[in-house]
Amino acid sequence: MEGIVNRRDFVKFGGMAALEMGAARILRSQSQPDAMQGSPANAAASKADITLRISPVTVELTPAHTISTIGYNGTSPGPVLHMREGKPVSVDVFNDTDVPELVHWHGLFLPPEVDGVEEEATPMVPPRGHIRYQFTPKPAGTRWYHTHVMAGPDLHRGAYTGQFGFLMIDSGNDPGKYDQEVFLALREWEPFFSPEADDDDEQGAAGPQPERPKVLDTNPAGLEVGYQMFSINDKSLGGGEPLRVRSGERVLMHLLNASASMHRRMALPGHQFQVIAMDGNPVPTPQKVDVLELGPGERIDAVVEMSAAGVWILGDTMDQDRNSGLGIVVEYANQHKQPQWVMPSKSIWDYTIFGKAASQPPPDGTIDMIFAKVPSGAGMFNSWTVNGKEYPHDQEFVLKQGGRHRLVFRNRSEDPHPLHLHRHSFELVEINGKTTGGIMKDTVVVPGYGRASVDLIADQPGLTLFHCHIQQHMDYGFKALFRYA
């Protein structure tokens, strides 16, 4: 017991020391990146708990269609990683590519120096180099890991590659009320630039639009990103083994939208999803729904009771994407029909049905954040502003240690944006005028011309990146750095 306490204290001390030398660390990482691999705690050449190797991989989406990308440990998605909440872990990351990389641990409360974000001064994993991350994972739940580099105009970088995977933080208290557990990462491949977004925004068009400006900017928009192939994990619909189930089984599905830009609506005809957690955090009011909606970066844990024997397609509701691979066959034992798809009736995704009555205390302060698109603001591409400015901002977003900050996200553009805050989770307070409580997230989709308010308790000192999880939006201005006063 004594030994454990000592080690924790040591890790804590290491974290604080690193924070104080933040500026020095940036310099060191620029001048001699190799030096960043060791703090005294990991100087020994012991084997890490987990090894991740970033390298070129091929992915056989169907027997007839194999793609090349960058992945982890020879695959994409990377392995499902398991860590125990509160138990210190070491991860060796080897970068077998010719460009600097970063591994970000999405949804974890980590110090900036291991969060995997250049803007927070996490050191890069040098080309052909190695770095060791050491941290204490928390909180428990469905997290994920992915690259966090800029891609800009390069569709072979960042979130367009296969560098993503599930990261499960286990609390040790899983009641295990299910018969099977499956991991479903939703993805697209072979990106290309296109004059139109490859996205249907049914919700944005149908919902209230409290932030719609009176006068819209009608300048011609820049190029966006479309895709040719789609998959769940590494297989396109029909390209791999079906998900085999039995009548009466309860299947726990972990869904992750690992897309660089696409919003997803998923359905399984004849079945409902009992949503038990969003972004890995248990929801106050689990509910059954016909359709799940996930913006890039979001996760949903849902239990599906297998009560409609047959062979079905679990897939995206957009015909083109599903028919190009975004789905998986769900096959009951002893059933051998053609897989069936039935379009669900229209439904509006509403986070608040999973919440409870709002009961947040008044915040200590409010931070307004207005998001807007500048059509063709970056030449070929659009640019994005936060409070009228592209990243970086000048010390504008400051948190007070221990304070409850209400962030008001005002989306003055027609696109829905999945807004992600690093190193913290926040509580959804209001979306398009509907109040709610108890929904803890790290990524929230603010609908087109919509508004969301979230409460952030500032209890993780250090630089904290906020950004849209659509790679192209993030790369062209849509991010901001929070500081602690």
Ligand SMILES: [Cu+2]
């Ligand atoms: Cu965005």
